[in-house]
Amino acid sequence: MSGGDKLDFEIRPNPAPVSAADRAALLANPGFGRVFTDHMVTIRYADGKGWYDARVEARAPIPMDPASAVLHYAQEIFEGMKAYRADDGGVTMFRPYANAARFNTSAARMAMPALPEETFVDSLHRLIEIDREWIPENEDASLYLRPFMFASEVFLGVRPANEYLYLVIASPAGAYFAGGVKPVTVWVSPDYTRAGPGGTGAAKCGGNYAASLAAQAQAIENGCDQVVFLDAVERKYVDELGGMNVFFVYDDGTVATPPLTGTILPGITRESVIALAEAAGHRVEERPVTFAEWQADAASGRLREVFACGTAAVVTPIGRVRFPDGEFAVGGGEPGTVTMALRQQLVDIQRGKAADPDNWVHRVF
Numbered sequence: 001m002s003g004g005d006k007l008d009f010e011i012r013p014n015p016a017p018v019s020a021a022d023r024a025a026l027l028a029n030p031g032f033g034r035v036f037t038d039h040m041v042t043i044r045y046a047d048g049k050g051w052y053d054a055r056v057e058a059r060a061p062i063p064m065d066p067a068s069a070v071l072h073y074a075q076e077i078f079e080g081m082k083a084y085r086a087d088d089g090g091v092t093m094f095r096p097y098a099n100a101a102r103f104n105t106s107a108a109r110m111a112m113p114a115l116p117e118e119t120f121v122d123s124l125h126r127l128i129e130i131d132r133e134w135i136p137e138n139e140d141a142s143l144y145l146r147p148f149m150f151a152s153e154v155f156l157g158v159r160p161a162n163e164y165l166y167l168v169i170a171s172p173a174g175a176y177f178a179g180g181v182k183p184v185t186v187w188v189s190p191d192y193t194r195a196g197p198g199g200t201g202a203a204k205c206g207g208n209y210a211a212s213l214a215a216q217a218q219a220i221e222n223g224c225d226q227v228v229f230l231d232a233v234e235r236k237y238v239d240e241l242g243g244m245n246v247f248f249v250y251d252d253g254t255v256a257t258p259p260l261t262g263t264i265l266p267g268i269t270r271e272s273v274i275a276l277a278e279a280a281g282h283r284v285e286e287r288p289v290t291f292a293e294w295q296a297d298a299a300s301g302r303l304r305e306v307f308a309c310g311t312a313a314v315v316t317p318i319g320r321v322r323f324p325d326g327e328f329a330v331g332g333g334e335p336g337t338v339t340m341a342l343r344q345q346l347v348d349i350q351r352g353k354a355a356d357p358d359n360w361v362h363r364v365f
């Protein structure tokens, strides 16, 4: 394919899709990340050739040579987004071009080729269209989409690979908070950091997650739900959670979140929450927040609410904070009103139930 041409997808329907009855049973309680649809998208890339062989085909294992570069040097990036069933029977997504742009920012950091944004969004459309029956009907559920790309070249030398495979798989997801939103308890990691200056913290790469797992395991051992990472240089400033950005709400209505200095993943939910908070009249500050300040302001009552946000859980209140020397609550450990209002507003926009002044909702069909 030459540079600007639109990539055509070859559609090869799955000859043996899951039966309607089995699908209904799976959709009744899909949980997260265990149930998959009948199809996947694959697109190949080779240096000198560009992107080629775009397909929608039956979801199946991908044969891999043991010397595939990704298995050794972890050249891999991904995205995470949701498709929703609209009230009129159509399907929507939330800001997919923002994911497309971030995918290419991640690709650049990992020395991988860019995928045209149109191709990225088109690939999601194709998969949603063919697997539309897999989008759960019920209110808080969605079809989670996972686009990803990895170095597929068979070569053990250390350099950017010459060949890549891009895929999209889809997984129906139930309500994240079955039985209502519950505040989480977070663990502030004393020994592990997530990303340093000049590192890959702002790229959505699998390696960042691999590096976070020991800290997340420590959080679980300490009875917490999620880990909070402090900055890698001074171990003083709050960066983010393993997979969610963090916000602080003060008694004067100010909302603060750590700035994007390269060690934090630029969440699309984060950016949307900033816009919604500003529109609601809050002063929003992107500024460094120290853990000491978090503790002191929670104790004085100046800090009223803390929440985490990301595509999977949207907005999640943080009720308690634990660290090796102790534990404290924020806002009495209950979900705060600003947190819940921002959450509701975002969910309502995503579900087509509220005005969408910034055109965040993207119609698939």
Ligand SMILES: *Cc1c(COP(=O)(O)O)cnc(C)c1O
Residues within 6 Å of the ligand: 080, 204, 240, 241, 242, 243, 244, 245, 265, 266, 267, 268, 269, 270, 309, 310, 311, 312
């Ligand atoms: C994906 C991700 C987020 C949230 O990003 P959204 O675009 O809001 O889903 C936050 N932190 C990390 C480390 C992530 O990987």
